[in-house]
Amino acid sequence: MTNKEIANAFDTLANLLELHGENEFKIKSYRNAYLTLRKLDRPVSELPESELKGIKGIGAATAAKIIELTSTGAMEALESILRETPAGVVEMLDINGFGPKKVRSVWKDMGIETIGELWYACNENRLVEYKGFGLKTQEDLRKRLEYYQRSKGKLHCDTAEQISAALGARITAALPGAFVAPVGMVRRKNEVVDQVELLVGYNGEVTAAFDGVELRLEVSEAGQLRAVTADGTQVILYKCLAEEFGSKLFQYTGPASFVSDFVARFPGQSFKGLRMEQEVFEKVGLPYVVPELRDRPGILDLATTGQLPDLITAEQLQGVLHVHTDWSDGLHSLEQMCTRARDLGYSYIGITDHSKSAFYANGLQIERLERQWEAIDRLNEQMGSFRILKGIESDILNDGSLDYPEEWLRRFDFIIASVHSNLKMSMEKATERVVRAIENPYTTILGHPTGRLLLSREGYPLDWEAVMDACQRCGVAIELNAHPYRLDIDHTLIPQALARGIKISINPDAHSLDGLEHVRYGLQIARKGGLTASSCLNAYLPEQWGS
16 A cells, blocks of 8 residues: 555545544644655555654554554544445545535535535525635536546536537638538437547548647547547547548447448448438438437337438427526526527526425525516516516425415416425335326426436436326426436437327526526437427427417
8 A cells, every 4th residue: 555545545534524523633633644644755554653653743543543554454433434424425525626614514504415416506506605605616616516527537418519519610720621520429419428529521631730739649540549638538539531521420420239230221332432421321212310319229210111200499499498596596687587588589488496495495485486476577568579487496395295385386377396305215205206296286397307417416216107107197298407417307218208298398497597508408308319399398389388
C-alpha cells in the first residue's frame, strides 16, 4: 500500500468525521496525518510502530491505525463510519470544491442522498433557500456536478450533443468542403452516450484541423483517431473519402445489429462508395429509416411492409406543459415564462408549480394558489389568443391520493400527478400508489412515472401492465419528461402505450426560461419510441384532449 493510498484513507476518515459532526480535535489530527503522509519520502508500510510514532504529526492512535491498515488492508474506524453513511453522500465528497460542511447540509437539512438528486436540486433552485447556498454557489455547484458526471465515463444526451456540435463546427471551419456528422449513439439520439463519435468525409489530411484545439489525439489507426478532450471526454473520429461519406455514415451510425440485418436482407448487394446516406435505402427500394428508430427491434420489418410511423415533429406541438415559476421553485416569473413560451411559437402554456406538500420546493398552499390564479387571469387578459392554463404538479402522497381537497382539485384546468417523496418502494407499493393516483378523476397526466435520474438514480419499479391498464381505463396521459436527466417514460415503453391508445405528453419540466427548450430532448426520445402527433397530448389544443 502506497503512502498516497494510506494518506487518502485518513483524508476520507477526516471528511466523514466532519460530515457527522464529530470531535474537531480528532478531525484535525487525521488531517495532519494526511498532510504528513503525503510528504514522506519513505514507504510508511515498511516502518515499525516505534518509528511511526516518532514522525511529527503522527501520534500513537494514528500510528496504530496505519499498522492496522497496512497489515489488514482495512481500518475499522473508517469502515464503521462508512457503514453509517449513504454511499451517495460519500460520493459527494469526491466533488471538487464541495466540502464536508456543505455535504452535511444537503444531506441532513435537505434530505439529499445521491449526486443525481443534488444536481436536480440545483436545477430546480432548491439550494438557494438554505444558509450558505446563494444563486452563485448553486450555479457553481451545478457546473462542478456536471463535470463530475462527465468524468465517470458516460454522458447525458445534451452534453454529448454539445461536445459533438462544438467539435464538428471546428472541423468544418478548419477543413472547407469537408462532410462532418455525429455518428453512433449521438446520432441515434440515445438518452445516455458512452462516447462521442464523429465521421469526417475529406479527401486530405484531417489532423491539421486540430491544431490549436483542446483535443489530445492518443491513438491513430486506419481511418480512425481516438482522442480525449480537455475535460476528459472520449471522442472517436472516423475518416473517409468524401465520395463514400453516405456509406460510412450508414455504417458508423449503427447499431451493429441494424447494419448487419440490413446487409443480410440483400445478399450480393454492395453499399460502398455512396455519397449520400439516403442512397443506401434507395438502392434496395426501402423508405429511409431515421437514425432515432434504428435501435428498435423489428424496425426493418416495418420499413419493408411500409409501416414506418409518421413521427411527430416540433412544429406539431401546440402547447408546452409542466412549467414551474418563481411561485414555487422556478427561477423566473409567471410573466417571463409565459412570454418566452409564446415567443417560441406555442399556442398555450400549462403552469404547474409544486403542490402544498412539496415544502422543499415552496409548494403552493391554498391561499397562495388563489393569488397565483388571480395573476394568471390578469395575464390571460393581456396576452391575446395565447392561453395560460391553471395547472399544478400535485405530489402523489404515500397512499396515492393527490395533494388538495376535491373542491380544489376540480378547479384546475389540468393536473400532473408525480411522486417526489419516499421513492424507495417495492414494485407492489409503487404500483399501488401510482395506480391510485391515475384513478383519481382529476388526474390528467402521470408525471415522470418512474422518478429516475439518468446516470444517478434508478427509477422505482412499476408493474407497467397495471399502470398502463389504469391509464387506458381512466384516460390519463403519460408524461415523457423532456429534462435530459430524466427522459422518463423510457422510449422502449412508448409502443406499449400507443398500442393501448394512451396519449404521451412531451413536457419540459421547465424551472427557467432555458428549461422550456428541453422539449427538444423529449421530442427526440418520443420519435425514438415511434410517437406520432395523433398520440401526443400537447399536439392538440386543450379542448381536444378528451377526444
